[in-house]
Amino acid sequence: MCGIVGYVGRREAAALVLEALKRLEYRGYDSAGLAVNSGGRLLVEKTAGKISALETRLDGRLPKGHVALAHTRWATHGVPNEINAHPHTDCGGTIAVVHNGIIENWAPLRAALVKRGHKFRSETDTEVLAHLIEEAYGPAVPLETAVAWALKRVEGTYGISVLSTREPEKIVAARHGSPLLVGLGDGEYFIASDASAVLQHTRSVVYLDDDEIAVLSPDGYRVTDLETGRIEKPVSRVDWDLSSVEKGGFRHFMLKEIMEQPESIRNALRGRLLEDEGNAKLGGLNLTDEELLSFNRVVLTACGTSWHSALIGEYMLEELARIPTEVEYASEFRYRNPIVDEHTLVIGISQSGETADTLSALREAKRRGARTIGIVNVVGSTIAREVDGGIYIHAGPEIGVASTKAFSCQVVALGLLTLHLGRLRSLSVLQGREVVRALNRLPEQALDVLARASEVEKLVSVFEGTSNALYLGRGYNFPVALEGALKLKEISYIHAEGYPAAEMKHGPIALIDDSMPVVFIAPRDAVYQKIVSNIQEVKARRGRVIAVVTEGDDQIAGLADHLITIPETIDPFTPVLSVIPLQLLAYYIAVHRGKNVDQPRNLAKSVTVE
Numbered sequence: 001m002c003g004i005v006g007y008v009g010r011r012e013a014a015a016l017v018l019e020a021l022k023r024l025e026y027r028g029y030d031s032a033g034l035a036v037n038s039g040g041r042l043l044v045e046k047t048a049g050k051i052s053a054l055e056t057r058l059d060g061r062l063p064k065g066h067v068a069l070a071h072t073r074w075a076t077h078g079v080p081n082e083i084n085a086h087p088h089t090d091c092g093g094t095i096a097v098v099h100n101g102i103i104e105n106w107a108p109l110r111a112a113l114v115k116r117g118h119k120f121r122s123e124t125d126t127e128v129l130a131h132l133i134e135e136a137y138g139p140a141v142p143l144e145t146a147v148a149w150a151l152k153r154v155e156g157t158y159g160i161s162v163l164s165t166r167e168p169e170k171i172v173a174a175r176h177g178s179p180l181l182v183g184l185g186d187g188e189y190f191i192a193s194d195a196s197a198v199l200q201h202t203r204s205v206v207y208l209d210d211d212e213i214a215v216l217s218p219d220g221y222r223v224t225d226l227e228t229g230r231i232e233k234p235v236s237r238v239d240w241d242l243s244s245v246e247k248g249g250f251r252h253f254m255l256k257e258i259m260e261q262p263e264s265i266r267n268a269l270r271g272r273l274l275e276d277e278g279n280a281k282l283g284g285l286n287l288t289d290e291e292l293l294s295f296n297r298v299v300l301t302a303c304g305t306s307w308h309s310a311l312i313g314e315y316m317l318e319e320l321a322r323i324p325t326e327v328e329y330a331s332e333f334r335y336r337n338p339i340v341d342e343h344t345l346v347i348g349i350s351q352s353g354e355t356a357d358t359l360s361a362l363r364e365a366k367r368r369g370a371r372t373i374g375i376v377n378v379v380g381s382t383i384a385r386e387v388d389g390g391i392y393i394h395a396g397p398e399i400g401v402a403s404t405k406a407f408s409c410q411v412v413a414l415g416l417l418t419l420h421l422g423r424l425r426s427l428s429v430l431q432g433r434e435v436v437r438a439l440n441r442l443p444e445q446a447l448d449v450l451a452r453a454s455e456v457e458k459l460v461s462v463f464e465g466t467s468n469a470l471y472l473g474r475g476y477n478f479p480v481a482l483e484g485a486l487k488l489k490e491i492s493y494i495h496a497e498g499y500p501a502a503e504m505k506h507g508p509i510a511l512i513d514d515s516m517p518v519v520f521i522a523p524r525d526a527v528y529q530k531i532v533s534n535i536q537e538v539k540a541r542r543g544r545v546i547a548v549v550t551e552g553d554d555q556i557a558g559l560a561d562h563l564i565t566i567p568e569t570i571d572p573f574t575p576v577l578s579v580i581p582l583q584l585l586a587y588y589i590a591v592h593r594g595k596n597v598d599q600p601r602n603l604a605k606s607v608t609v610e
């Protein structure tokens with residue numbers, strides 16, 4: 001989704017912010033722009049398309065100046081063209097604004113501004129901000145005061161950064177719902193919507209909270225509230241390696257991240273398994289055993305791939321910890337009248353920790369008295385900071401838009417939580433130890449699966465010319481069917497549906513013919529014999545069956561057209577292994593079709609608007 005980078009300091013700012021902005025390309029966008037405060041003038045360049053198109057347009061003639069803002073836009077209001085790209089300027093062209101989020105009351109604001117003589121150029125909601133700031137920016141008013149005045153009049157979400165020619169050494173930034181951080185350098189300061197943009201220059205950052213304003217100049221920075229009252233903020237350190245946000249020899253981030261899974265699963269487990277006690281140690285939960293025992297219900301809420309891991313969590317928590325669990329799309333939960341109280345544990349799962357719907361669902365749950373925890377990847381993200389406690393999955397930066405290693409690590413984190421809750425409630429020490437053993441084996445087993453990548457690649461030919469595919473699984477592998485189908489459609493644009501294998505008879509079976517690839521996820525687990533029957537039903541209709549099975553499976557080998565094997569593990573952790581061939585399959589098919597695997601069309605890495 002949209003990305004913001006800003007710089008004040010002594011270096012040439014345009015080249016710097018454009019390079020930094022490239023680190024945010026992975027978030028997904030459709031136009032890009034730049035504003036530089038250059039010798040008393042604001043120079044603004046914008047274009048539809050990629051940052052490279054903006055560079056081509058500039059043709060090496062970057063505007064000179066030490067203060068600049070750059071932005072990647074993911075269209076919400078108005079098509080992705082040059083005019084709608086950010087930065088947006090006021091009538092006089094002396095104020096430039098970049099904005100992530102949505103101004104919900106833009107229409108009445110715009111109408112009122114037009115009545116007062118303001119001239120609008122774009123169709124965006126953002127442009128109202130530039131004109132509102134212009135209204136308040138009288139001769140004796142500093143930019144931050146004008147920004148605060150404008151922000152008090154808008155409804156919706158924003159992360160904004162603003163430049164003005166009248167105060168050429170200043171950037172004013174503010175947040176309400178869309179992430180922003182200040183990067184601290186030596187005589188230079190950065191503003192960014194994502195830490196990866198500034199990693200090359202500094203690891204010291206200050207995360208802004210909602211309704212805070214940051215004022216940056218080469219001499220320093222300060223954070224205030226909307227009334228300009230100063231706020232002391234802690235400085236955080238970003239531990240990520242620069243190499244972890246680079247491709248490291250892989251053709252795509254997605255492939256790199258798929259291949260990193262043995263290591264990321266190991267990191268998710270590190271220091272958390274208590275082998276003798278058959279238990280898991282989760283320091284960040286901030287919940288005592290008594291509190292954990294006081295919950296009579298768990299609600300898992302998430303979006304996208306994280307919602308799929310939540311479904312697996314539901315199966316685990318009910319089976320092993322015997323606690324009633326429900327899964328809700330965060331976007332639905334937040335606008336229903338959900339039944340949660342102080343005996344409900346609400347768990348938000350989010351790779352980015354910034355997904356607007358998941359964040360709002362957790363806030364709603366909190367308002368109703370529930371305890372909230374987050375299963376989050378990005379350290380210091382908004383969800384991680386707002387929940388009562390949580391489990392970091394430690395997958396490392398995930399840059400490819402299609403989530404891969406975050407999914408497997410989320411399932412592992414849910415496994416750890418289930419183990420801990422289970423040991424408090426229903427699991428014996430011996431059962432607990434079995435879970436610990438299974439978790440401990442996962443990194444090596446994931447490596448085994450990855451070693452078979454070339455066999456998966458050969459299956460690309462099965463999808464040659466196809467425009468539909470079906471993914472079927474049961475039990476713990478029903479959510480894997482959903483995830484496999486999602487991976488395929490996200491990056492290859494082949495329509496794919498995931499279904500519970502038996503439910504297929506109530507509809508999708510009508511689609512099956514000899515040109516339809518049907519992917520079964522059928523490891524040897526509690527529902528194995530049931531899914532064998534479903535494979536037979538598909539074969540009886542001449543469907544082309546690809547099956548992910550446990551090593552040594554002869555029965556499905558005799559039925560399926562193509563087989564991919566995975567090592568044996570206990571049922572709840574089969575998804576961690578069975579999802580890997582499906583990630584690879586989607587990847588190879590998309591590459592074969594020449595698609596932009598890391599930045600698929602229309603998608604965003606982190607969806608910060610609802």
Ligand code: G6P
Pocket residue numbers: 303304305306349350351352353354355358401402403603604605606607
């Ligand atoms: C977007 C991404 C998905 C991700 C979903 C939820 O749609 O493209 O890959 O699963 O958001 O994101 P989150 O960061 O909350 O896990």
